[in-house]
Amino acid sequence: MNFEFSADQMQLKDIARKFLEKEESVKRARKVLEGEESFDQDLWAQIIDMGFTATAIPEEYGGLGLGYLELCVIAEELGRSLAPTPFSSSVYLASEAIINFGDESQKQSFLPGLATGEKIGAFAHNETNTSPTEANISCSFTGGALSGTKIAVADGDVANTFIVTANNGTGVSLYLVDGSADGIQIEPQSTLDPSRSHASITFTNTPATELKSDWSDVLCLLDRAAVLFSFEQLGGAEACMDMAKEYAMGRYAFGRSIASFQAIKHKLADMFIAVELARSNCYYGAWALSTDAPELPTAAATCRVSASQAFHECSKENIQTHGGMGFTWEFDCHLYYRRCRQLAANIGSQSIWKDKLIGSLERANQI
């Protein structure tokens, strides 16, 4: 059995980790949070130089043609370091939508730019404060043009390529919009995690092309992205566990390190348990994604739920372990707490994924 990343993949992970540490990615996330910029352009440029955005894009479209396991290890490190860039929107969602559902001309027009970072992609899906379904998506596509409003589009204010879900009268499909097209009105939205920008986008008779897809392909795109988002969540969760431990070791109360109190030790043990379960499930997701396994819907929902739970557990208990200091702006705990919420919301809530998980097991009758 070889249920582990290869030595080369682990080396890539190590390179990504050291690079993001050296570039002080967490400090940059704070800078974006406190500043006016939507993302860290310098870090983004370096990430592109490292080839990370090109990882899973086929060589014939200007990518590196590496596999999804490589993308998973990079995602874990981007999550660990809170990298304030449009990576997830552009790579896990937009590039993936075109790779999987685009025709030859769409691939040739968009993938090389997404690989080199010249193009930034975003996925415009949500419209209201309920989870999108095939029935409630009101954005419409008729006569080659899109109309409707999408909200909370991650990186919507900086993207120049949009993947949009819309109803064409017979069902919901994915549509591809070039950012230079007419009829796009973008309003940045303030969110709980300003280290990642969001916007509402109104399309008014905006020219668009269809990606050959239906609602089940929308769900498939979300499944694939879920594995990669899970790795970001896993990295974030582990970072919180490490922060909490380090702080507890050095913080003294009642004449001793608070890391010697069982109340704190057991809290850390609970975080460790959550992280190990999430890591193991993420590996399952990575295997399913990289081999196009029929179990992908189950594996994706499993790792998504598990990693969301781990990040939630670790980011909230990290604040708790820090006590009052954890509630200050100065400490980094809140950056992770914010990111945890952002990632948990980005491709659908916990309840939705749990429901999907049981639904996929019912269909597969995996009993």
Add this chain to the structure above:
Amino acid sequence: MDFNDTPEEAKFRKEAYDWLASNAELKEGPKDSWRASSEEEGLKQVKIWQKKLHEGGWACLHWPKTYGGRESTPIERVIWGQEVSKFKVPGGYLEIGQGMAGPVMMMYATEEQKERYLPPMATGEEIWCQLFSEPAAGSDVAGIKTKAELDGDTWTINGQKVWTSGAHFSDYGILVTRSDPTAPKHKGLTFFFVDMKSPGIEVKPIKQISGGANFNEVYFTDVKIPDSQRLGAVGDGWKVSLTTLMNERLAVGDASGPDFEEAFSLARGQDLNGKLAIENDSVREKLADWYCQQSGLKYAKYRNISALSRGETPGPQSSITKIVSGNKLQEIANFGLDMLDSAGIVRSDEEGAEQSMYQFGFWGAAGIRIAGGTDEILKNIISEQVLGMPQDMRADKGLPFNEIPTGNK
């Protein structure tokens, strides 16, 4: 990343399967298992099967061949375990001897003793138990009081052990005692092996909360043990005990009982307020949580196996198994009983009655969360040994054992 065997592993797997196929019966389904009509009958069948294993060269895989083992690698043990689980073969009774007493004998007994005691342990002819816990020494097992006094070259043992599995059918036991009550807690212990038929040993079953009796109390009244049966130096008993405690934590694994599959299948067939339970959102959320826990443990195990396959030491992920599975079992048992509404509390003697499985889990989970290291002790181990956090402050540190405050309530 794949789930495939290396060529050597595949060869070993085939060899194991082929031998099993010609010596045992395949299970009819995943939940089909060997069951004995009584403990006596089970013991008899286990001994017959173990003899067969030994003759086929499949006993005590990890042991040296000299003592009846096979000198297998850790990954081969895993593969054997996977293959044997496909067959309906007798199990139980021998694990404590082969998993805990065996390794400690190999480390501390004389060559002559090893040659005398290890082969019958491997063939299943002689059964061993472990005499560690006491009424006042559970999680703090170094706090044992059973007294050992040396006169000439014979020790006299007085005291009481508790939670001893299989004491009533064991031939020998490994025993930790207090030989010097004036030394600090961990320093005054001495370790022996003892003939369970020795005069002065009395074994009494413990009635558990479930009504069953899987464990015993063992009383020692002036029991004589020759000094030649001491394992390790006088006063070194704690060091010797650690060898077996580490093995115990590896041995106590998954909690047995209803798991996700059973809860899922129950929910798909059970009416809840006029609809199928599976259509209820809170039921679906719970099921999803258990599926994720079960899957996490499964793939953590695969990560372990992968490390073994590469000849590496597995990472710390195995330390979470018992905590997660014990708590999951308790929740699933409670869920199952809840789904059956008032019928869930009714006892049934009917074979395969739905509530029986959940009732079994209801009691079993309460036990598994304590056995072989409580949830709390395991969390201490994770935080101290995996995460490197400091030990708790100890009120008894450095005190002579007989001056440590006690109270057994």
